[in-house]
Amino acid sequence: MTTLPHMIWLRSFEAAARLGSFTSAAQELNLTPAAISQQIRLLEQHLGAPLFTRLPRGVALTDIGHAYAQPIRKSFTDMQEATNGLFARPAKRPLRIRASISFATLILAPRLGAFQKDHPDIDLQVSTSVWTPAAGKEPVDLEIRYGHGDWAERDIRPLGHRFGILVCTPDLARGLDPSDGFDKLAEQAIHIIGSETDWGQMATLLGRPYPHTPPIMKVDSSLMALQVLTTGSGAVIVAEDFARDFLDRGHVICPLPHRLPLSRSFYAVAPDHNNTNPDVQTFCGWLLQSINPDESPDNLP
Template identity: 50%
Template sequence: MPTLPHVTWLKAFEAAARHNSFSSAAAELNLTPAAVSQQIRLLEQHLKAQLFQRLPRGVKLTDIGLAYAQTIRKSFDEMAAATDGLFGKQRKREVRVRAAISSATLVIAPRLAEFQNAHPDVIVRFVTSIWADRFDLYNLDLDIRWGLGTWDEPLVQHLGHESAVPVCHPDFAAALGNAPDVAALAQSQVVQIIGSETDWRKLSDLHGLNIGPTADWMFADSSLSALQIVSAGTGVTMVLESFARPYLERGELIVPVECKLPKRRAHYLVTRDEAAQRDEVRQFAAWITGLYRDLLSD
């Protein structure tokens, strides 16, 4: 049987893989970055494999390093669970959830207290992403993704159909005239959301508007960023109604035209197969499903 690596090497590797940084791993483990680097170097020598690429700025897992990190992370989690279960005090259950940054910030986070109040024995570990199409090193239980639902995981649940609308600051709309139309908006200062640049053309085609190319002013990698940009007073963007709702309710933005674009893509709840039978995972899945059902029925 091959000799197992020293556990301190594995701890340094797991922390560095999770943070994608030797310095952050060192801070977590109360070590120096040099000590973490040395422990990982010893692990690589022991395994006769390179686990990290050393880049001019930072490090990056190699393919074999990524695969090994997932296994080591799972092993540490299982050891921690076994130790707590056999020797520790009664602890709260935990559900690990990820969502895209805009839905996390604008839809889910403001309502998380509702779930916590209903399930005080469950701790929610909530992380965000810009683009995500698979489970990764976070060892997640649930993932709220935006897309077509064509991922490899078997447990994918559609959360409902949504529409996008143009939104802008009230003063910006007033500066375009008493009743600006879609063409005027599209030729003003458009904040495009990366990945949704064709929405204006689709809106034009759907409603027979023939608005032509848009006057793009800025590009943002999330609806949240686009909303923050236009709520400052300049520009117009096309976002999901569910994302715009908090800004509309506060009077920071308006929908200047009555045109909607039904979206082909949607939000989906993806459940990690291994987590599907845990009560806390089922409870959160039921809650998020109900949240979107109520949100989209308003």
């Protein structure tokens, strides 16, 4: 009985028989054509039969070579399928999410590690923009938007951020007098573009006239405004959840107890063509529960 040939000889033979060329087999296996030719010659010597006919331009399988190629190819296919079936990790399913840079950095980023741990089969791909959906030209599976929730899509879920608070630098907070504290803060106001009216609304909430003092600067995101405060300058009205980590670390102070009801909020918005995607539903459910941990999942939108 003939002993089994070396695996490398069989691999070279299978590739050459399938591709009809020693050169193509060499390219596929990262070998030289001479190495392929040598390995097939050794296989032929081992079997005692010619497997290829050498032609002036290329090679052709002999009858016995053709008969031998079929079971060899099936054997390699069976080995590959068995290896994939038993040992290969399932391919991750991509889930493309877009959010404003503030929401992505301050809300999503601290929580995404926990989601990945619980859902290793989902390949999260998070992109950011200053304003959504204005910058939303690339297709996504889920978008976190800020607004009134009156978009055309059918699957729109509120995520909270219903209140704004006024925060300032610790040094500025220490020098405030209760009688004119808001006016002093307004003199150091940082306005977030698109939310400039928050200061007037906060004045109304406090029952005070708004001094209409020009802001010391305007920025295009809550994240930037909070970062400016950490350098020791200014006061800003931001969504309460955005400020939480900065407050906990003592980087900013909330000198007034008042919370401003916000007319706009953040929403998870799934495109209509994708609102039945189970991974979108999984992520939305997780995000709602993560942001509102005290609420029962049954009561969430």
